[in-house]
Amino acid sequence: MIDHRRLEDLRAQLDGVDGRMLELMAARQRLVEAVAEVKGRHAPLRDREREQAILARIRAAALDAGLSPKIAVPVWRRLLEVSVEHERRVLEQVEDPGACCGCRDPGD
Ligand SMILES: O=C(O)C(=O)C[C@]1(C(=O)O)C=C[C@@H](O)C=C1
Structure with a gap:
């Protein structure tokens, strides 16, 4: 017979671990956003x-x-x-993503 108490306890522990993972993933997402801004349009977002x-x-x-x-x-x-996809969205949202530091061909 299933031990419902034990199952509930394990699920509560899983929820706690999920919460910690979520915080770490949010921290990772912020770093990915910063990387996207550093790369901008000057380097490929995907780096295999x-x-x-x-x-x-x-x-x-x-x-x-x-x-x-x-x-x-x-x-x-x-x-x-999904991080690469997020980086693409971040860049689309940045105002005037075509603004360039001068690295492009002036004939562009
Ligand atoms: O390190 C980079 O250049 C990133 O863009 C970050 C990241 C990552 O999520 O870790 C995302 C996409 C790249 O393909 C490689 C790594």
Whole structure:
């Protein structure tokens, strides 16, 4: 027979962990926004080499931490995808995104 008390307790713990993860993801999002502003229109938002390095680091760190790479790697892969999408939206919202520091061909 199912132990409802135990189930409720475990779910309460999951809700607590979700809350902590949410705060960390919000902090990460702020950093991603800052990266988007630094890159602006002057560098590609997507950096596949950096993504491969992140995924390799996450795989190793997950193993060390007792987190299955089968969970960690797909979660981070998706996180990187949605982060790039978020960076694109951030840049679209910045006023006058075409404003340039002078790095473009003057004939542009
Ligand atoms: O590091 C960067 O250049 C970023 O834009 C940040 C970030 C990330 O979310 O960590 C997002 C997109 C890139 O493809 C690589 C990494």
